[in-house]
Amino acid sequence: MLTVSMTVNGIAVSADVEARTLLVQFLREKLGLTGTHIGCDTSQCGACVVHLNGKSVKSCTTLAVQANGAAVTTIEGLAAADGTLHPMQEAFRDNHGLQCGFCTPGMVMSAIDLAQSHADLSEAEIREGLEGNMCRCTGYHNIVKAVKAGAQAMTAAMRR
């Protein structure tokens, strides 16, 4: 057993884990943060994406010990305490960018990182940028619309 400590959604946490424990297992099983999903075992689907020090990572391919000392943000940490959604979450709702919701947490986390690292995202950039996130429900059409709208709303919010 090893002890890991990190901040998750702004709260300091610490726990003993087996060395083989993945970050996604740590989040789901130790912290009960089940919004981060597991959709595959080959690091392909992106259902597990979280932010590690602000950058998106696949938490199924990250060991919990690798996140030692880091700041982790999960889907549960995006909305304000009063329930106000993050602009990207709001955009997914407005544009019907989700159906069953299983890919959604990973999609939203990837989309936010994508929006933060590109000014004025084009449709092609969005489609390429989401290459590591699979959705079986939506055909991506509305996800692409949502990411475009969400990115614009994030920029607008930054300006304010």
Added chain:
Amino acid sequence: MADSGIGASVKRKEDFRFLTGRGTYIDDINRPGQTCAYILRSPHAHADIVKIDVAKAKVAPGVITVLTGADYDKGGVPCGWQIHSKDGSPMIEPPHFPLCKDKVRHVGDQVALIVAETYALAKDAAELIDVTYKEQKPIVSTGDADKPGVAQVWAAAKNNTCYDWHIGDKAAADAAFGKAAHVTKIDLVNQRLIPNAMEPRAAIGDFDRATGDYTLYTTSQNPHVIRLLMGAFVLQIPESKLRVVAPDVGGGFGSKIFHYSEEALVTWAAGKIQRPIKWTAERSESFMTDAHGRDHVSHAELALDKDGKFLGLRVSTKANMGAYLSTFAPCVPTYLYATLLAGVYTTPAIYAEVKAVFTHTVPVDAYRGAGRPEATYLLERLVEKAARETGIDRVELRRKNFIPTNAFPYQTPVALQYDSGDYFSTLDMALKASDWAGIETRRAEAKKHGKLRGIGISTYLEACGIAPSAVVGSLGARAGLYETGSIRVHPTGSVTVFTGTHSHGQGHETTFAQLVSDGLGIPIESIEVSHGDTNKIPFGMGTYGSRSLAVGGSAIVKAMDKIVKKATRIAAHLMEASVADVEFKNGTFTVAGTDKSKTFGEVALTAYVPHNYPITELEPGLEETAFYDPLNFTYPGGCHICEVEIDPDTGVTKVVNFTAVDDVGRVINPMIVEGQVHGGVTQGIGQALLEACAYDKDSGQLLTGSYMDYTMPRADDLPNFKVATHATMCTHNPLGSKGVGEVGAIGSPPAVINAVLDALAPLGVQDISMPATPLKVWQAIQAGSGRMAAE
């Protein structure tokens, strides 16, 4: 009301919890004292089990129990449908025990259940189980399964044949071919697909020591069906002692309809160890054990007269069932496929034979569209080929053979009676939206850049809204296919709607709330829709076959009618008027010719606080349930047009435009309907260009066992879609709605392949199979150019 009632694109009520990570999928649930299960699966496609030694595993750290076929003392997993062969004999129905007893019959077949304190410990212990197998040669090929000399899956099924069935009038079809001016023939494979809902299957079995009650939490599209199949047939637990819960489910597409043996295993074993047991599939297990889809090999012939009118159709299909019969499997290539072979055309004589075969592969069952995509692909490839052979324009050939809009109800020669449709309008709308007329300009433009551009069309029809119980009963279904809806009006006027359908992405919590908001005139915020729990919902048959709105929505409408009827009597009493004079509109009861009025809320309160109440005539309370059994299937149809651009150097096909115009009957929420079409079309494009399940023919190993090998459609494989609807109303249900869940996957694959063939036609390419991967397209170009050069 208009912004939340029928026809409004209301934003979904369910989205908040999904967007904030607060959905409740099965793997998110943890029961007190929960243990974890790992299933040891067969590494062989076909082998005798000589010996299983579990001694070391049993004493491994954290292990609670290890169970094998020898311990299993309950029933087999049943099949829900029985087909009879041409000669009247029933299909061969082999037993399917949740743990194999003496033989394994596909890679992934279940050999042992290991229950431990954690999943990792269960998996570690599985490594210590020593199974001695005697390997046998497998058969995996659909086309070869009934040939002499191949491996046999079941001794009872000679030549691996499950049934040999037919439909239609053979003599009439043969006579039509006798008169034909032209006959077009085609051989097609509708390849095997893996559904790949993003949430892997999972199940938690729980046993209450105090009451002896069992609870199964499972990733299901139809919890009541699971309760019935598992309770009555497998474990012999009465409904009153068994609760099945399917809360948020991460996509199904058919693959979560069926009763899977893991569900029975965790429930059975939970009773044995008297602790909850959770099993969650790893993705590689999903690939290996979720029921697969499609897998047909067909030959078809179309007879035409000299003007291009279709005279007759003959079809012969082999369909793969896999090693065991899954819940709906036998009906998919028969009553959901061959009955659709008239399509949108007036073909007067049709004869189809379907042989279902067993192979050493995972069972095949319904996957989005189930039978109807296979029928549509066959017809639309055949019609396209006939157009090329006869020189008749492909759009005109279709138009010439469409069922006229004034010919409904239309009886086909293959059992179905279509109630409504207008194939001319959906065709015209799609031609316009896709700028069909402008293709030659775009083709020439592409050519300048060294690209091959092509356009393809598919005009399709499907039968859904399943299904009239008496009809399906006569066809071999072992259950009714009605639906239930209950409406509980609470004392202060808020409403809970209970539906026996199940939402796993379809947005029922919103669509059904819109229905009720519209019907009862109450704000959508006051309505909650409940589904997915046999302890809450009176009964239900679940969601598949695009039935939720057409059948489940109709049940809700019927329940609402009962509510309004009772509420009107209460209102009449309160207003001292006669029932006949009371009118209900926009949530208010009024008396004609007076200014008397009562709101729905006031009436609801009176129903529960019946101080001033017609108590001798009417019971207090305001809650009603309706069971709705449809009178017919519903028949959505439409036109899909795909435009592709192919890079001849690499063989890469890019879908540059996709237009879908669908008649799904009355639309309640256009935003949700469009989303359903987007998703369905994407699965259809996936089938046409990317996806294929492959088994090695010698070893029976699954070659496409992960996302590294099975090509899923990703965002950058797809265009934006042009989607529109044109409604003709379903004539036999109260909503006029037909269904939208599957149309996208049904209409699209032939549109894509016809576009690829149109692009490649100038190079002499006449055929290509799905998926049209870059390699296949490149090879076809090489072979085609060679042939052109040689000619």
